[in-house]
Amino acid sequence: MDETMIQAAQTGDINLLYELILRDPYVLERIDAVPFSHTPLHVAASAGHIEFMMEMIKLKPTFARKLNQGGFSLMHLALQNDRTQAVLLLLRFDEGLVRVKGRGDLTPLHHVVQTGNVDLLIKLLKVCPEAIADVTVRDETVFHLAVKKNMFEAFQVLVGWLIRSRHESA
Numbered sequence: 001m002d003e004t005m006i007q008a009a010q011t012g013d014i015n016l017l018y019e020l021i022l023r024d025p026y027v028l029e030r031i032d033a034v035p036f037s038h039t040p041l042h043v044a045a046s047a048g049h050i051e052f053m054m055e056m057i058k059l060k061p062t063f064a065r066k067l068n069q070g071g072f073s074l075m076h077l078a079l080q081n082d083r084t085q086a087v088l089l090l091l092r093f094d095e096g097l098v099r100v101k102g103r104g105d106l107t108p109l110h111h112v113v114q115t116g117n118v119d120l121l122i123k124l125l126k127v128c129p130e131a132i133a134d135v136t137v138r139d140e141t142v143f144h145l146a147v148k149k150n151m152f153e154a155f156q157v158l159v160g161w162l163i164r165s166r167h168e169s170a
Helices: 003-011 014-023 027-033 040-047 050-059 061-065 074-080 084-093 095-099 108-115 118-127 129-133 142-148 152-169
Strands: none
Touching (some): 027 061, 040 061, 074 084, 084 095, 095 118, 108 142, 108 152, 118 129
């Protein structure tokens, strides 16, 4: 990815993005052709440029599930950089982003449990309750990670969620 595209994503400059596309209509295709790529969408998610992110998703939806060279999706990067608003908007685009497995098969839900952000944990479970069953490469569930990281409140939320969901499906 060239420096001008990085600059557009880092600053959230949608006009510059379209100037680059005008100069080279295949600019996004070349980025997408790389299997593990830090796309403009990853850059914008890290920086919290929400309008740029949503514009980029509209132009290139495949970027949303792509992992960068570090093994992280845009949702992972948004979470790592405390871009909660970006995470919530990404969920409107695709609820399944909660289950995208990154490095070590950690999902965004695993990340949220490890940080103990209970409010965000509840929101992620509401949009994608199936994610509670995802395991890491070490066969660790979100329950394991909550205990391992001493996130007692997150553990309580998870147990409560499991009890309620089993009760509702009975």
